[in-house]
Amino acid sequence: xxxxxxxxxxxxxxxxxxxxxxxxxxxxxxxxxxxxxxxxxxxxxxxxxxxxxxxxxxxxxxxxxxxxxxxxxxxxxxxxxxxxxxxxxxxxxxxxxxxxxxxxxxxxxxxxxxxxxxxxxxxxxxxxxxxxxxxxxxxxxxxxxxxxxxxxxxxxxxxxxxxxxxxxxxxxxxxxxxxxxxxxxxxxxxxxxxxxxxxxxxxxxxxxxxxxxxxxxxxxxxxxxxxxxxxxxxxxxxxxxxxxxxxxxxxxxxxxxxxxxxxxxxxxxxxxxxxxxxxxxxxxxxxxxxxxxxxxxxxxx
Amino acid sequence: xxxxxxxxxxxxxxxxxxxxxxxxxxxxxxxxxxxxxxxxxxxxxxxxxxxxxxxxxxxxxxxxxxxxxxxxxxxxxxxxxxxxxxxxxxxxxxxxxxxxxxxxxxxxxxxxxxxxxxxxxxxxxxxxxxxxxxxxxxxxxxxxxxxxxxxxxxxxxxxxxxxxxxxxxxxxxxxxxxxxxxxxxxxxxxxxxxxxxxxxxxxxxxxxxxxxxxxxxxxxxxxxxxxxxxxxxxxxxxxxxxxxxxxxxxxxxxxxxxxxxxxxxxxxxxxxxxxxxxxxxxxxxxxxxxxxxxxxxxxxxxxxxxxxxxxxxxxxxxxxxxxxxxxxxxxxxxxxxxxxxxxxxxxxxxxxxxxxxxxxxxxxxxxxxxxxxxxxxxxxxxxxxxxxxxxxxxxxxxxxxxxxxxxxxxxxxxxxxxxxxxxxxxxxxxxxxxxxxxxxxxxxxxxxxxxxxxxxxxxxxxxxxxxxxxxxxxxxxxxxxxxxxxxxxxxxxxxxxxxxxxxxxxxxxxxxxxxxxxxxxxxxxxxxxxxxxxxxxxx
Numbered sequence: 042x043x044x045x046x047x048x049x050x051x052x053x054x055x056x057x058x059x060x061x062x063x064x065x066x067x068x069x070x071x072x073x074x075x076x077x078x079x080x081x082x083x084x085x086x087x088x089x090x091x092x093x094x095x096x097x098x099x100x101x102x103x104x105x106x107x108x109x110x111x112x113x114x115x116x117x118x119x120x121x122x123x124x125x126x127x128x129x130x131x132x133x134x135x136x137x138x139x140x141x142x143x144x145x146x147x148x149x150x151x152x153x154x155x156x157x158x159x160x161x162x163x164x165x166x167x168x169x170x171x172x173x174x175x176x177x178x179x180x181x182x183x184x185x186x187x188x189x190x191x192x193x194x195x196x197x198x199x200x201x202x203x204x205x206x207x208x209x210x211x212x213x214x215x216x217x218x219x220x221x222x223x224x225x226x227x228x229x230x231x232x233x234x235x236x237x238x239x240x241x242x243x244x245x246x247x248x249x250x251x252x253x254x255x256x257x258x259x260x261x262x263x264x265x266x267x268x269x270x271x272x273x274x275x276x277x278x279x280x281x282x283x284x285x286x287x288x289x290x291x292x293x294x295x296x297x298x299x300x301x302x303x304x305x306x307x308x309x310x311x312x313x314x315x316x317x318x319x320x321x322x323x324x325x326x327x328x329x330x331x332x333x334x335x336x337x338x339x340x341x342x
Numbered sequence: 343x344x345x346x347x348x349x350x351x352x353x354x355x356x357x358x359x360x361x362x363x364x365x366x367x368x369x370x371x372x373x374x375x376x377x378x379x380x381x382x383x384x385x386x387x388x389x390x391x392x393x394x395x396x397x398x399x400x401x402x403x404x405x406x407x408x409x410x411x412x413x414x415x416x417x418x419x420x421x422x423x424x425x426x427x428x429x430x431x432x433x434x435x436x437x438x439x440x441x442x443x444x445x446x447x448x449x450x451x452x453x454x455x456x457x458x459x460x461x462x463x464x465x466x467x468x469x470x471x472x473x474x475x476x477x478x479x480x481x482x483x484x485x486x487x488x489x490x491x492x493x494x495x496x497x498x499x500x501x502x503x504x505x506x507x508x509x510x511x512x513x514x515x516x517x518x519x520x521x522x523x524x525x526x527x528x529x530x531x532x533x534x535x536x537x538x539x540x541x542x543x544x545x546x547x548x549x550x551x552x553x554x555x556x557x558x559x560x561x562x563x564x565x566x567x568x569x570x571x572x573x574x575x576x577x578x579x580x581x582x583x584x585x586x587x588x589x590x591x592x593x594x595x596x597x598x599x600x601x602x603x604x605x606x607x608x609x610x611x612x613x614x615x616x617x618x619x620x621x622x623x624x625x626x627x628x629x630x631x632x633x634x635x636x637x638x639x640x641x642x643x644x645x646x647x648x649x650x651x652x653x654x655x656x657x658x659x660x661x662x663x664x665x666x667x668x669x670x671x672x673x674x675x676x677x678x679x680x681x682x683x684x685x686x687x688x689x690x691x692x693x694x695x696x697x698x699x700x701x702x703x704x705x706x707x708x709x710x711x712x713x714x715x716x717x718x719x720x721x722x723x724x725x726x727x728x729x730x731x732x733x734x735x736x737x738x739x740x741x742x743x744x745x746x747x748x749x750x751x752x753x754x755x756x757x758x759x760x761x762x763x764x765x766x767x768x769x770x771x772x773x774x775x776x777x778x779x780x781x782x783x784x785x786x787x788x789x790x791x792x793x794x795x796x797x798x799x800x801x802x803x804x805x806x807x808x809x810x811x812x813x814x815x816x817x818x819x820x821x822x823x824x825x826x827x828x829x830x831x832x833x834x835x836x837x838x839x840x841x842x843x844x845x846x847x848x849x850x851x852x853x854x855x856x857x858x859x860x861x862x863x864x865x866x867x868x869x870x871x872x873x874x875x876x877x878x879x880x881x
Contacts, residue, residue: 050871051863057870058858065696066856138802166745175748178798320862323869 060329067320067330070341075212075295076316083292084316087185088132090292097291100284100310102302107132108184114168117184118161125151126189129167131176133183137231139176141167142189142204154189154203155230190310193276193303199223199268203230207275207301207309209245209285210318210330215337216245216285220325221275225255226265239263240325241270248278254325281309288314359854366847370840377838388837389829390649390675391468393425394583396621397645399462400631403638404434404455411450411461411633413641414579414623415439421470422622431461445624455637462641468650469583471618472605476522480600482572490598493574497627499545500562500577502569506550516571521599524571525606525614532564532608557609558593562627564608565595574598577627578605583619585647587776591630592620650675664839680713682835682842683826687712689845690822692852699861700814703795707788708815712822714788718780720823724816726763726781727792731812733762734793738800748801752794759793760786 051058062071084090094101105127108117121127125146131139141164142154150160174182196205203224210217221241224230228237239260242252253260253270261271275281285299288311298318301309323329334341377383400411418424429437435452450461486494496503511517516528536554544552544559546566555563561577568575575597582592594607594616605616623630633639668678687709694700694708702708715723737758741751763781770778792815799808825831834841858866 047864047867048860051867054867054870055863057872058863058866061858061862061866061869063856063858063862063866064699065859069854069856136802170747173747173749320866323866327869327872329866329869 060332061323062330071296072317080293081316084294084314086132087130087313088183090314093291094288094311097287099288099291102187102190102310105186111172114165118165128187128189130185131171131182132185133177136233139171190302191305193305195276200266204302206232206312209299211289211297212339213295214286214289217333217337218322218326219243219245220322234321242326243275248275252327276303277308284309284311359850363847363850366843370843373840374838385833385837388833391652393468393648393650395466395646397464398643400641401460403457404459406454409452409455409634409637412447413631415446415448416465416467416621416623417446421472423468425466427465429463432459435461469618473615474604476614478520478522480521482521486574490574493576494569499627500566501547502566504547507566508570511567511570516567525597528567529606529608529613532560533611535560560608561593561595568597576625578622578625579630580621580623581643583621583645585645587642587644589642679832680716682839684709685842685845687822687826689848690825691818692849694818696852699859700818701811702815702818703792703811707792708818709822710788711819712826714785715823717783722777722780726784729766730759730762730789731796734797755793755797756790759790
């Protein structure tokens with residue numbers, strides 16, 4: 042019965058849904074209208090994306106190595122042997138699948154960020170899975186190895202067991218909406234909202250947070266760490282927005298989500314781009330994307 | 343940097359879309375109008391006929407001795423067409439066919455017949471329904487042609503000369519007025535007798551005295567009363583055809599009135615009419631099966647109904663005649679129906695995905711599963727998919743520890759799906775679960791692709807999401823099944839396939855539709871209710 046009463050309520054509020062962008066509108070009026078399908082690659086392939094970002098002068102995490110094919114794996118393992126603090130990523134993975142964050146080097150292997158020992162054979166097997174496309178829905182994929190980021194103190198305060206990131210959505214260079222995604226223990230240290238991460242909305246002009254949502258409920262504090270989430274000034278905000286604009290301008294995508302981490306030393310770095318950013322950001326901000334589009338002087342179908 | 347396509351571009355495209363939709367809507371109307379107006383198509387001509395495959399199986403214990411079995415074969419007449427008749431028997435038997443009076447008889451003669459010997463025949467038949475208008479002016483003549491004498495005479499179990507039967511006939515005024523009035527009164531009397539599903543033979547007098555009877559008792563009493571009233575009448579025996587297995591045969595009556603043998607079934611209340619699923623096997627007071635007396639004997643009927651294009655269909659649709667094509671290629675009619683309905687199934691999937699927001703395994707799969715379930719029935723189709731998906735989860739749990747790469751795992755998955763389908767069918771047969779054995783009919787390609795989709799979601803670590811997609815898929819399968827199996831839709835689309843362009847028009851429209859999905863009404867209800875309003879205002 043709750044379904045029916047909810048539907049009835051939704052129907053009463055139907056005019057207010059006009060401020061929202063649904064999946065159909067996103068696909069037709071934003072993604073399809075502003076991004077060409079053949080250009081998705083510039084966001085979906087992390088290695089390709091990174092090279093475009095570097096050309097555009099966007100700050101990115103330093104690359105240790107990239108790899109292609111099974112034959113490359115011994116070379117990569119040799120390169121990583123004894124090395125600490127790096128991140129292994131599939132170039133075409135999505136949703137954080139296949140990403141391994143490595144901490145200190147240890148006898149014959151490494152400690153992962155999740156506090157587990159991983160020997161060389163296991164890392165080699167993981168690299169092989171990446172190459173075989175296990176995380177990319179494709180037959181093959183490439184490997185990207187980057188230096189591990191040390192989050193800025195504010196983000197470490199939000200949650201220390203994983204990396205928080207900032208997502209800014211832009212249309213033709215105009216920032217529309219943003220949020221910080223903070224991992225939780227429940228989300229397994231991942232910042233993905235649908236896996237239990239917390240979304241925190243910020244005012245794009247000032248970088249001050251004003252609303253936080255955890256599991257569909259509005260919250261004031263991190264439910265696990267108790268850290269205050271509202272009214273916080275995000276660090277290096279002007280620089281963060283500049284990096285987002287620069288990143289969006291570096292790729293031929295009109296509608297784009299830019300994911301940024303703020304490194305303790307290097308400041309804002311672009312982690313990756315998304316050619317089809319999701320819609321949950323509207324629930325985090327308590328505001329529809331159409332309203333934001335109107336605010337930015339953009340009008341879409 | 344290449345410029346992103348701009349909005350003006352989008353607007354232009356949607357202008358073209360309007361025209362495309364208009365053309366797609368108009369073309370079928372023009373084409374259908376031409377066919378109806380000029381070529382004189384009628385939708386009713388596209389209605390398919392039913393064809394029945396009737397298997398009569400008999401089993402006997404011959405104890406190594408000589409054995410003889412006989413039963414009736416379906417006769418061919420104006421309402422009953424026998425397409426093929428294939429006798430089946432073991433090598434110990436010799437089959438022969440003979441005509442006895444009005445009937446066609448199959449004889450099996452065997453020597454050294456072992457126990458549990460099976461024999462019988464399969465007939466493929468097409469039947470027509472029959473309805474007679476008995477005018478009130480049809481008299482019952484005092485004298486009948488000589489050939490009809492045997493249909494007026496008393497028989498051992500049809501005691502038309504018995505005083506009690508004659509008295510009952512007179513009591514209900516079975517001897518007054520025209521043929522129609524008389525028959526109506528006697529029919530009503532017999533029809534009111536209590537029905538008793540009794541398998542033995544009941545003679546007319548016993549049925550009268552007991553006041554209750556099964557179909558053969560009622561029919562004998564009706565024949566006896568008709569004969570007593572001076573109307574020639576005879577018993578008819580056969581089978582009421584319904585898909586499935588049965589042991590029950592049926593008896594009804596024919597009376598000679600107005601120059602025709604007119605059917606009456608007092609048990610199932612058919613007055614001067616016969617439904618299109620009554621198969622006539624014999625006429626007269628006969629026993630359906632006769633066999634050497636000292637053998638252990640059993641029998642059964644298995645009936646499969648399928649739809650075939652009516653013969654008028656093959657001849658009346660000269661333009662784009664897909665039936666005739668399938669007929670020439672020797673492809674089954676059901677395949678044509680499925681193929682023609684697939685675009686509609688896909689449209690249903692699109693409605694569920696883009697308008698409601700139900701997650702499914704891709705766009706084609708629910709429609710394909712629904713088509714596949716046409717063979718097994720919707721319920722068993724859903725059971726089949728669910729069983730195999732649960733097997734996939736179990737397999738994933740078993741293989742996970744080995745850390746195998748994806749492609750080899752998927753190859754193992756396919757093998758497991760094959761084993762699961764065949765294994766389930768075998769176990770089901772062993773347990774006598776006839777319905778579940780149909781799992782083996784389920785197209786392996788459809789099942790394999792569904793399994794792969796399901797597995798990929800499970801292996802992303804999201805079993806919950808996989809089951810959500812499965813539930814969504816099965817819901818949409820049910821909806822597709824309803825639409826794709828609707829006779830109205832099938833007739834429309836098979837007679838006028840051009841209306842499939844409407845489905846394309848609907849998809850073009852939906853392809854540009856930017857409305858909020860039903861599930862998104864829920865998802866964003868807080869935003870729509872103004873959740874973040876005050877905060878935004880504060881900044």
